[in-house]
Amino acid sequence: MSSQVSIIMATYNRAHFIAETLSSIQNQTFQEWECLIIDDGGTDDTEAVIQPILEKDPRFSFRKRPEQYQKGLPGCRNFGIDLAKGQYIIFFDDDDIVHPQNLACCVAEFADPKVAFCRYQRAAFEGDFDYQFDYSKEYAKFTVYSKDVEKMLTYKLPFNSCAVMWRKSCFEQNRFVETLMFAEEWELYSRILASGVQGVSINKILFFGRKHYNSNTGEFSRRNEMRLVSKKDAVLLIVENLNNRKMLTPTLMRFFVQMALSYKKYNLFSEILSKLDLSIGQQMYWRILYTFLPFRLSLIRLRKKLTS
Structure with missing residues (x-):
């Protein structure tokens, strides 16, 4: 057959x-x-x-x-x-x-x-x-x-x-x-x-x-070092590919910047910026957003809690 x-x-x-x-x-x-x-x-x-x-x-x-x-x-x-x-x-x-x-x-x-x-x-x-x-x-x-x-x-x-x-x-x-x-x-x-x-x-x-318990996803959820580093590396490959294809939209960029908050240990945010040919003004915009994003996210969570 x-x-x-x-x-x-x-x-x-x-x-x-x-x-x-x-x-x-x-x-x-x-x-x-x-x-x-x-x-x-x-x-x-x-x-x-x-x-x-x-x-x-x-x-x-x-x-x-x-x-x-x-x-x-x-x-x-x-x-x-x-x-x-x-x-x-x-x-x-x-x-x-x-x-x-x-x-x-x-x-x-x-x-x-x-x-x-x-x-x-x-x-x-x-x-x-x-x-x-x-x-x-x-x-x-x-x-x-x-x-x-x-x-x-x-x-x-x-x-x-x-x-x-x-x-x-x-x-x-x-x-x-x-x-x-x-x-x-x-x-x-x-x-x-x-x-x-x-x-x-x-x-x-x-x-x-x-x-x-022993699945790859289970290990990632338990913040296994190898799985976390791999996710960080995957993000960088994706950002580079989309940027080369002119497909890295502001929405996607914001998504990856927010994701980088969970990967501060691995300097993901700085590595994302290093993959892009950004003007000084654009770099400042994303750095300011990254700095204040945790406060904004906290306010959003608080607002949802108060209105629920």
């Missing part, structure tokens, strides 16, 4: 979750896929756990990340992209559950040649998963344009790493930055969207993310 869709799954010590994830992939109503499982040097028995699945279903393949790809999620995914044979690429995590209609719904949207990606809804769960899926085939959708990169970056239109299917052509000139250990998809997806492609967003939950 030919593979229209290449599923790329990085894995690291998820023997206790991965079999359930692979089972949800096998239950897809769309069957023309390959699943590239890229091991990032794990030390548990993941390979032994999934060996029966590998033997029975040749659409799954298990590969060790080669040394020329940097350790981490981005390096594993870049290796997977280079191996992929499908027309379309999607990234799944090794501890989540996929809706049975996931691939079918997305592939159907690519009948329109203008569609470069299909975004969909994601839900989170904890503990045991409730396998009560919504199998309806009717859902609302809308077009996402390059100009919507602002909504994407400010989380008004979030692009979760595992909630977008892409045409493989989107990765011809774009790869994950392998030094990033958090927000790597935020940076890459914004770069792809800013390049001028358009896609579709469908209002249907097709992916279920497992919330647990």
Whole structure:
């Protein structure tokens, strides 16, 4: 069977979750896929756990990340992209559950040649998963344009790493930055969207993310140093790219300046300014805004509290 869709799954010590994830992939109503499982040097028995699945279903393949790809999620995914044979690429995590209609719904949207990606809804769960899926085939959708990169970056239109299917052509000139250990998809997806492609967003939950203590997001929420530095580095890459494309709007600049308040330890604000060719007057404007923004935000919170 030919593979229209290449599923790329990085894995690291998820023997206790991965079999359930692979089972949800096998239950897809769309069957023309390959699943590239890229091991990032794990030390548990993941390979032994999934060996029966590998033997029975040749659409799954298990590969060790080669040394020329940097350790981490981005390096594993870049290796997977280079191996992929499908027309379309999607990234799944090794501890989540996929809706049975996931691939079918997305592939159907690519009948329109203008569609470069299909975004969909994601839900989170904890503990045991409730396998009560919504199998309806009717859902609302809308077009996402390059100009919507602002909504994407400010989380008004979030692009979760595992909630977008892409045409493989989107990765011809774009790869994950392998030094990033958090927000790597935020940076890459914004770069792809800013390049001028358009896609579709469908209002249907097709992916279920497992919330647990050892996830990357969980570590970021606990202010893990490595994850925080990565987010800071991702911001700088995004600012530089948008500035070069003349797409760094005042709204986005203000968003990043406000974000920099949480990264004073890492001098994010000063590094943002260093990426831009600003006049003395423009630099003064943003420095004054940055200085007084905490007071303004405090007043806004106080006003909301008094009126609630």
